[in-house]
Every structure is written in structure tokens, then in C-alpha cells.
Amino acid sequence: MHSALELTLLLLGAAVLGVVIFRMLHLPPMLGYLAVGILIGPHGFGMASDNQTTHALAEFGVVFLMFSIGLEFSLPKLVAMRRTVFGLGMAQVLCTIGAAMVFGWLTAALLPQMVDISWRAAFALGGALAMSSTAIVSKMLTERLELETPHGRQIIGILLFQDLAVVPLLILVPALAKDSSNLPATLAWAGFKAAIVLLLLLVIGQKLMRNWFHIVVKRRSQELFMLNLLLITLGAAWITSAPACRS
Structure with missing residues (x-):
């Protein structure tokens, strides 16, 4: 079992090596990260075992x-591209989730002995497949000078909705x-929490953080700015992981 420091060094060293190799092959660095994770993970060579340190x-x-992802998100851009975001973007997410659920239902009906997937699992799978990385895709569009092209704006609109x-x-x-016995109430409560979280993040959070960071920037301290970033990032994660948000 590796210590936290040893595991961190292992992951960083493997990531650097993977990126160097994939760069030499003229492949995206993200593929290097994925390959390294698969190879050293518990289902590969097992160098990074499945334990509490790895989970942390x-x-x-x-x-x-x-x-x-939040750095790539812009509320003014969302408003300006609302037709693309809530039209094309919503259609992409809903169609992907719907296709995954239909595929799960068909495979379970046609191959009941081989596939046993519930609609809940199919929904989760569809939600995962519907997502993509805003940071990676926007960087690729920028490198190809396609960010301001018509298809580039459509892609950004889809990414914003994601x-x-x-x-x-x-x-x-x-x-x-x-438990599915009280599923409607559970989903209603989950939807209410999602709406509250979005409201706090998009409306209240932006106003408070903008004013606070103006105060921080006036201090002209890079260390203070970085400490605030870490505090707010980890603090937001801690708040959303509270039992009231998870239950």
C-alpha cells in the first residue's frame, strides 16, 4: 500500500511519461492520461490500488x-447563445440519454440471459455518454482556429448545456x-436540490464571488489569490458533499 505522497508521485510521474510518449506520437495528451490511468490502475498492473488514499x-x-469546467462557463455567453444552448444542446443530451435507455431496453428484451440492465442504469449510462469535456474540446477548437466558426459556436453551445x-x-x-418504493418523491426532492444548487451557483454565487475577488485582487498578493481559489473550490465541494445535499 502506497502512502499519499508515494501515490501522488507515482501518478504524476506516470502522467508526465504518458504525455511525453503521446506527444511524440502526435496524439492528444488526454489519451496519455487515460492510458496511464488504465495501466497503473487496480484493473491494470495494480500499481495504484483501490483504497482510501486513491479515492481521496x-x-x-x-x-x-x-x-x-467552471472556468470555461460564461453566463453572458449562455444568454447570448440561448437558442443553441437550450435547443441543440438540450436535444443532444436528451437524445443521448433516450438512445441509451432504448438500447438498454432492447438488449434486456432480446438478450435477457446475457444482459440485465434496468432503466435507471441505462439512464445513468446515457447521462455519462452525453457529457464531454468543455476544456478539452474548446482547446482543440482554439488550436484549429475553429472556435468562431458556425460549427464551432454550435459545439460550444452544446458544451455549455452539458x-x-x-x-x-x-x-x-x-x-x-x-429504494424505488418512493421514487417520485425522491426524484422531486433531487430536482429541488438541483434547482437550488444551480440558483446558488449562477445567481448568488457569482455576485458574491465577484465582489469578494475584487477585494482580494486589490491586495495584489498572488499567494492570497491562490489561497482563495483553493478555499472556495474545496469549500464548495465540501458543502455539496454534505449529507443534506447527498441524501
């Missing part, structure tokens, strides 16, 4: 991944895993 590091990774859909999905999927 994974949670930190998810937190900062969501933070990087960013919005992440929060409800993260709340709805755990709710679906609970």
Missing part, C-alpha cells in the same frame, strides 16, 4: 476538473439508486 486523490481530481446538465445529473443519479 480521485475526489480532489474531480473537484479540480469541475473547477476547470456543463449545466452536470449538476442535475450528479444529483439525480444517486437518487435513482435508492
